Amino acid sequence: MSFPDDTDPFENLKSGAVPPPRDAARQQALHAARVAFEAENKKAAEATQGNALGRRLISIITSLKGISIMDMRLPVGTAAIALLVLPLGWQLYSSTALTPADRAATQLAQPLEQAPADADMTLADAIAPAPEPMMLEESEIGRVAMPSIAAPMASKSTAPAGGMALDSAANFAPPSQVTQPSGDAFASFAEQRLKLAAEEPVSTFSLDVDTASYAYTRRMLEDGYLPERDAVRIEELINYFPYDYPAATSAEVPFQPTLSLYPTPWNANTQILQIGIKGFEPEAAATKSNLVFLIDTSGSMDEADKLPLLKRAFGLLLDQLSGDDTVSIVTYAGSAGVALPPTSADRKASIMAALDQLYAGGSTAGAEGIELAYRLAGEARIAGGTNRVILATDGDFNVGINDPEALKTLIADKRQDGISLSVLGFGRGNLDDATMQALAQNGNGNASYISNFAEAKKVLVEEIGGTLHTIAKDVKIQVEFNPALVSEYRLIGYETRALNREDFNNDAVDAGDVGAGTSVTALYEITPVGSGAELVDPLRYGQAATPTGGDEIAFLKMRYKLPDSDVSQLIETPVTADLAYGDIADAGVDVQFAAAVAAFGQKLKGSAYGTAMDWDGVEALAQAGRGVDEGGYRAEFIRLVDMARLLKPDTHTDVCDASASGDECE
Amino acid sequence: MHAQMMGLTAAPPPDTSEALIAALVLRARQGDGAAFGALIADQYERIYRAAWRWCGNRDDAEDIAQEVCVKIGQGISAFDGRSAFSSWVYRITLNAVRDWQRAGARRGRQASAFAEVSHTESAPEQEASATSRQLWDAVRQLPDKQRDAVLLVYAEELSHAEAATIMGIKEATVSFHVYEARKTLRGLL
Structure with a gap:
C-alpha cells in the first residue's frame, strides 16, 4: 500500500477515533490520583522544608x-x-x-x-x-x-x-x-553484621519460612542475569530445600530443635551453629480448608507465565482437596468481583469452569478485592480448620496499596479473626516483592514465587501442608552466647526478620509461622575465644569480668504459639561442646548442603563475609551434601552454582570488596 | 467561586477554559483536594485518549492513564508553572507510555507469541479501514522521537512550538523528526 506523494499520509491520523475508556477504569484512575495526591500532601506536611533526600x-x-x-x-x-x-x-x-x-x-x-x-x-x-x-x-x-x-x-x-x-x-x-534491569521491586536491607558476644550476647529473630527469594534468584540465573543484591535473602535460599530433621510426634509440641556445631567451610577458624526444626505433619484427612483465591486479573497478568500458569497450578491444588474443603474465587481488576462463590472442592468441574472464564484486562484495585475475599472467607468459615485467603498476583497493587499501612492493618486484624493470608507471586518485570512479603508476614502466611509449573508443583502439591496448615505461629528464636567461650558471632541471613531482645517474651509481637511438615534452618557463624579468627581487637584496658557459664557455648530459647492459642510456649536447650563435629563431612548431608547454600548466597550477594570460598568449593560441598534428593532440588541447585560461576567469576572484583566496606553497596 | 462549585460536585467542568484550569492547578498545588479532584476528572479523558493513540489498546491505555493520574497527584505540588499545565501532563503521559512499552518489551521476551495473539484480538474496530490501521501501526512502530513528534503534531493537533515544549527540544527539531518519520514511513507503507 502506498500514498501518493502529494498528499500527506499523516493528515489521516486526525480522523482516528478513540474507543471510550470504561467507566470503572476512569473512576478507579481518578480515585487513585486523589489517594496519591492526599498521600503526597500528608508527606509534604510532615517533611521539613527544603530538598530532603528521597523526596x-x-x-x-x-x-x-x-x-x-x-x-x-x-x-x-x-x-x-x-x-x-x-x-x-x-x-x-x-x-x-x-x-x-x-x-x-x-x-x-x-x-x-x-x-x-x-x-x-x-x-x-x-x-x-x-x-x-x-x-x-x-x-x-x-x-x-x-x-x-x-x-x-x-x-x-x-x-x-x-x-x-x-x-x-x-x-x-x-x-x-550484567545486572538485569528487572523492574521488580525489593525492600532493601543491610547485611547482618558481626556482633561481639561480650557486648551483645543475645540474638533474637523471627523464623522465616518463605522461599520466594530462591525461586526468583533461580529464574534470574537461568535467564543469565545476576539477581539484585536485595533480591537474595540467604535464609530463604536455605529454607527452600527440605531437610531431614527428626519430626515432632504430636501436635502439642509441634517441633523440636535439632542442633549441630561444625567447622565453617569458608573459614577454618570459625564454627557454624546450625539450628534446624521440622514441623509436625498431621494426617491430611484430618484437616479442613476454606480457601479463597484472590486473583489479579489486571492487564499485566495477561502473559503465558502469569494467569495461564496460575490456572494450571490451581488445577494441581484442586486435586489435593476433598469434599470437606471449600474453594471460592475473587478477582480484582477494573472492579472486584466474585468469580466463584464458596463451593465444595469435590465439584471440580464447576470450579475449573469458573477459573477458565477469567480473563486478564483492566487496571488493578488490590484493596477492594481483599475486602471482598475476606468477606467470603468469613461466610464460609470452617471452625477448627484452615481459613485462608490466597492472593495470586504479579505484584500490581497500584491502587489500594497507596496506603500500605492501612492494608497491613486490615490483614493483621483479619489474622486475629482467624483468617490468614498467603501470597503467590507470578511473572517478572512487575513483581513487588516488598509488598508481597509485607502482606504475607502480616497475614500469618507465606510468600512463594511461582516461576514455572515445576515450582507450582512444589508449592501446591509436595508442600501443600506447609502452604495451607499452620502448626505453630509466632515462632521466635533467641540465642544467648557465652562470652567465655564465644568471642564473636554472626547470624547468616534473617536480616528482614530481626527482633528486639525484649520482643521475645512479648506475645503481642508478631513473628513467623511454621506450616505442617516444613523444615526451617538458621545458621550462626561463631568465633570461639582464642581461635585467632577474631575480627575485632581485644580492648586495651581489659573488660569487666565475664561471668562463666560453665561449658555451655550458648543457650537456645524458642517461643511459639499453637495455632488456636494466644499464649506462647517455651522450648529451651543448651548448646554444649558435645554437639560439635570435628569435620563437616561427619555432620551429615543436610548440614553440608545448608552450608553450601549459605556460601552460595553470600557469594552471590557479594557479602562482606564468607566470600573467600570459591565456586568450586561451593559446588563440591553441595555435591557432598546432595544425599537422596528426592525432588531433584539439590541437583538443580548445583546447576545454579555453575550458572553463578559463569556470571560472577571468582576473579571478578566486586566493587564492594574494593571499597572495603559493605555498607556503601547496600 | 466557580471552581469551588466544581469541586463540590466533582463533575467535569463544562467550561475548560485555560483560566479555569490555571485556577484549579494553583489551588491543587496548595493542597486543595477538591480542586485537584475536579482538575484530574477534567484531564482524564485527554490523558486516556493520548495514551490510546500512543499504544492502540484500551486495557493498556487505561492502565497508563491511571499511572499518569497517580503521577500528577504525586507531582502537582512540585509543578512550577514554568510551562503550560497541558504540556506538563503530555510530558508525563509520554514518559509513562515509554516506561510501559519498555516494561512490555521485557515481559515480551517471555511470551512474545502470546502477546502477538492478544495484540490482534484487541485491534479496535473503530479504525475501520485497513489503510488507517496500517498507518497507525506504522506510526506506533517509529522510533520514539519520531513517533512522539508525529502524534503530537498530527493526532493531537498541536503546533510545532507546543510539541517542541512537550518534547523538550527546539521547534526546528520537531519538524526534522516529522520529516524523518515521513521518510521512514515511505519505506514501511
Whole structure:
C-alpha cells in the first residue's frame, strides 16, 4: 500500500477515533490520583522544608532544554557512534589486565562518589527527559558501581539513540557485569553484621519460612542475569530445600530443635551453629480448608507465565482437596468481583469452569478485592480448620496499596479473626516483592514465587501442608552466647526478620509461622575465644569480668504459639561442646548442603563475609551434601552454582570488596 | 467561586477554559483536594485518549492513564508553572507510555507469541479501514522521537512550538523528526 506523494499520509491520523475508556477504569484512575495526591500532601506536611533526600523531584527542567544532541549541532551519526563506543571503551579499559591497579581503584571509587548525586537525576527523569549523552554515562557507571541505581536508570532512559546504545552496551559487556534491569521491586536491607558476644550476647529473630527469594534468584540465573543484591535473602535460599530433621510426634509440641556445631567451610577458624526444626505433619484427612483465591486479573497478568500458569497450578491444588474443603474465587481488576462463590472442592468441574472464564484486562484495585475475599472467607468459615485467603498476583497493587499501612492493618486484624493470608507471586518485570512479603508476614502466611509449573508443583502439591496448615505461629528464636567461650558471632541471613531482645517474651509481637511438615534452618557463624579468627581487637584496658557459664557455648530459647492459642510456649536447650563435629563431612548431608547454600548466597550477594570460598568449593560441598534428593532440588541447585560461576567469576572484583566496606553497596 | 462549585460536585467542568484550569492547578498545588479532584476528572479523558493513540489498546491505555493520574497527584505540588499545565501532563503521559512499552518489551521476551495473539484480538474496530490501521501501526512502530513528534503534531493537533515544549527540544527539531518519520514511513507503507 502506498500514498501518493502529494498528499500527506499523516493528515489521516486526525480522523482516528478513540474507543471510550470504561467507566470503572476512569473512576478507579481518578480515585487513585486523589489517594496519591492526599498521600503526597500528608508527606509534604510532615517533611521539613527544603530538598530532603528521597523526596521526589518532579518538575520540568526547562533549563536543560537546550542540551540535547540536536541543539548542540553535533552530527547525529557521530553522536550515535560516540554513544556506542564510549561505554564500550570504558568497559574494556577498566577491565583489562593492563590497567594499572591504582588507576583502576580511582576509577571504581569515583563512580561511587558520583552516584548519589545522580540518584536525584533519576527521579527527575521520571518526568523530564535528561540530555542523552549524560544519561548513558550515568547508566554505565550505575551498572558497574550501583546495580540498584542502574535498574531504574535503564528502564527510564529517554532517547531512542540512548536506548539503543544501552542495549548494545549490555550485549557487549562481559557477562559478569550484567545486572538485569528487572523492574521488580525489593525492600532493601543491610547485611547482618558481626556482633561481639561480650557486648551483645543475645540474638533474637523471627523464623522465616518463605522461599520466594530462591525461586526468583533461580529464574534470574537461568535467564543469565545476576539477581539484585536485595533480591537474595540467604535464609530463604536455605529454607527452600527440605531437610531431614527428626519430626515432632504430636501436635502439642509441634517441633523440636535439632542442633549441630561444625567447622565453617569458608573459614577454618570459625564454627557454624546450625539450628534446624521440622514441623509436625498431621494426617491430611484430618484437616479442613476454606480457601479463597484472590486473583489479579489486571492487564499485566495477561502473559503465558502469569494467569495461564496460575490456572494450571490451581488445577494441581484442586486435586489435593476433598469434599470437606471449600474453594471460592475473587478477582480484582477494573472492579472486584466474585468469580466463584464458596463451593465444595469435590465439584471440580464447576470450579475449573469458573477459573477458565477469567480473563486478564483492566487496571488493578488490590484493596477492594481483599475486602471482598475476606468477606467470603468469613461466610464460609470452617471452625477448627484452615481459613485462608490466597492472593495470586504479579505484584500490581497500584491502587489500594497507596496506603500500605492501612492494608497491613486490615490483614493483621483479619489474622486475629482467624483468617490468614498467603501470597503467590507470578511473572517478572512487575513483581513487588516488598509488598508481597509485607502482606504475607502480616497475614500469618507465606510468600512463594511461582516461576514455572515445576515450582507450582512444589508449592501446591509436595508442600501443600506447609502452604495451607499452620502448626505453630509466632515462632521466635533467641540465642544467648557465652562470652567465655564465644568471642564473636554472626547470624547468616534473617536480616528482614530481626527482633528486639525484649520482643521475645512479648506475645503481642508478631513473628513467623511454621506450616505442617516444613523444615526451617538458621545458621550462626561463631568465633570461639582464642581461635585467632577474631575480627575485632581485644580492648586495651581489659573488660569487666565475664561471668562463666560453665561449658555451655550458648543457650537456645524458642517461643511459639499453637495455632488456636494466644499464649506462647517455651522450648529451651543448651548448646554444649558435645554437639560439635570435628569435620563437616561427619555432620551429615543436610548440614553440608545448608552450608553450601549459605556460601552460595553470600557469594552471590557479594557479602562482606564468607566470600573467600570459591565456586568450586561451593559446588563440591553441595555435591557432598546432595544425599537422596528426592525432588531433584539439590541437583538443580548445583546447576545454579555453575550458572553463578559463569556470571560472577571468582576473579571478578566486586566493587564492594574494593571499597572495603559493605555498607556503601547496600 | 466557580471552581469551588466544581469541586463540590466533582463533575467535569463544562467550561475548560485555560483560566479555569490555571485556577484549579494553583489551588491543587496548595493542597486543595477538591480542586485537584475536579482538575484530574477534567484531564482524564485527554490523558486516556493520548495514551490510546500512543499504544492502540484500551486495557493498556487505561492502565497508563491511571499511572499518569497517580503521577500528577504525586507531582502537582512540585509543578512550577514554568510551562503550560497541558504540556506538563503530555510530558508525563509520554514518559509513562515509554516506561510501559519498555516494561512490555521485557515481559515480551517471555511470551512474545502470546502477546502477538492478544495484540490482534484487541485491534479496535473503530479504525475501520485497513489503510488507517496500517498507518497507525506504522506510526506506533517509529522510533520514539519520531513517533512522539508525529502524534503530537498530527493526532493531537498541536503546533510545532507546543510539541517542541512537550518534547523538550527546539521547534526546528520537531519538524526534522516529522520529516524523518515521513521518510521512514515511505519505506514501511
